[in-house]
Amino acid sequence: MGECKIDHSHEDVKKKYESQMEFLPQDMSALFNNFFKEEHTQDILNEVFHLLKKYDLVTEEEKSERNNRIYLVLNNV
Template sequence: MSSCKIDHTIDDVTKKLKEQTPYMNYSLGEKCFNFLSTSVSQADLNELFHLLKKFDLASEDEKKIRIDKLEKLVQ
């Protein structure tokens, strides 16, 4: 993912997750929501936001890469 200088809030990330969950499997969406209910570092919030950003528009290959990164981040 491209690096970004903006720190995303928990609300920003939650909103983005709600927008993108229809485009991912239910289990992964639930893991992401559960992850956000814990104490999440700013770096992890930013990473999660950027993995979710335009998830719906990503190619199938790109989605697979993002899903792998999401799984690792939220486990």
């Protein structure tokens, strides 16, 4: 994934999650629900946004890599 210079808001991340939710593993929903209950740094918001961006279009291998990263981030914030 390339570097993006746009800062994404809490609401941007939530909308992106909602648009990709049906493509994500079911067990992530509780992690995302907890994630959205709290405030996060801009770096975390941007990272999660970009992990979700075009998630439905990436290869299974890329999804696996993104899933691992999403779990890592959501379990540690």
